[in-house]
Amino acid sequence: MLEAKAITVRYGAREAVAGVTLSAELGLLTAIIGPNGAGKSTLMRALNGAKELSGGEILLDGKPLREFARRAVGRRIAVVAQESELRFPVTVMEFVLGGRYAWASTGAWGWETERDIEAAKRALFETELTDFAARLVSELSGGERQRVVLARALATEASILLLDEPTANLDLAHQAAMLSLVRERCDKRGASAVVVTHDVNLAAAFADRVLLIKGGRTLAAGAPREVLKPDTLRELFDIQVLVDEHPVTGAPRITPVLKHQERR
Numbered sequence: 001m002l003e004a005k006a007i008t009v010r011y012g013a014r015e016a017v018a019g020v021t022l023s024a025e026l027g028l029l030t031a032i033i034g035p036n037g038a039g040k041s042t043l044m045r046a047l048n049g050a051k052e053l054s055g056g057e058i059l060l061d062g063k064p065l066r067e068f069a070r071r072a073v074g075r076r077i078a079v080v081a082q083e084s085e086l087r088f089p090v091t092v093m094e095f096v097l098g099g100r101y102a103w104a105s106t107g108a109w110g111w112e113t114e115r116d117i118e119a120a121k122r123a124l125f126e127t128e129l130t131d132f133a134a135r136l137v138s139e140l141s142g143g144e145r146q147r148v149v150l151a152r153a154l155a156t157e158a159s160i161l162l163l164d165e166p167t168a169n170l171d172l173a174h175q176a177a178m179l180s181l182v183r184e185r186c187d188k189r190g191a192s193a194v195v196v197t198h199d200v201n202l203a204a205a206f207a208d209r210v211l212l213i214k215g216g217r218t219l220a221a222g223a224p225r226e227v228l229k230p231d232t233l234r235e236l237f238d239i240q241v242l243v244d245e246h247p248v249t250g251a252p253r254i255t256p257v258l259k260h261q262e263r264r
Contacts, residue, residue: 007056016042018216024192031203032196032211039216040196044164074102078158093133096120099152123155142169161193179206204252228252
């Protein structure tokens with residue numbers, strides 16, 4: 001289990017994250033929602049140990065994360081960061097296989113084992129990228145690259161997934177498919193996932209817990225039905241919303257109410 005206990009991250013005098021507490025338990029999917037600049041990505045980097053804390057503590061199975069070697073962290077925690085450009089040509093298979101490097105022997109030459117290759121192939125299949133294996137990542141569309149990054153994370157077989165906007169650039173069908181895949185990892189393999197998303201309805205449909213963050217601080221946390229309330233969402237996004245029940249799933253359904261739509 002990954003736990004953040006009242007963590008604070010500063011950039012100079014500014015607190016990007018201020019006293020946030022979060023628990024990523026195995027089998028559960030936690031969604032982090034907030035406006036741009038709320039500190040969501042900084043929080044995710046801190047959870048992975050990539051950003052130094054100014055206060056609080058992050059624990060991995062009850063032990064401070066800072067005490068783990070980076071390779072050990074890589075075996076337990078897989079990260080999908082917001083998309084970044086690759087600086088050199090690499091095939092989809094090579095990039096996804098790179099997610100297995102944490103399991104390689106130090107200094108190994110030709111380090112890939114049969115298990116590594118099978119894990120990479122399985123991740124490509126799950127993300128509908130098998131036919132893309134020999135393509136260069138630089139030749140893919142933004143949505144295809146995002147799926148490749150998710151495949152790399154899944155190939156690690158890590159028990160904890162940290163996903164920063166994993167559905168960015170994806171069409172509606174692939175958004176649902178990717179989050180269904182993450183949901184299945186939690187349900188059937190006992191993984192835990194923390195997902196940053198701007199899509200409140202996707203969070204309502206797939207998450208067990210929701211953390212609302214604004215100005216680096218926790219606004220609300222709990223089950224979607226407890227947290228995704230009109231007054232709370234208005235405070236979070238400064239917009240009026242209608243919250244009702246999805247007619248099929250029963251999950252909260254959020255609809256923005258634009259000023260020109262309001263009855264006069």
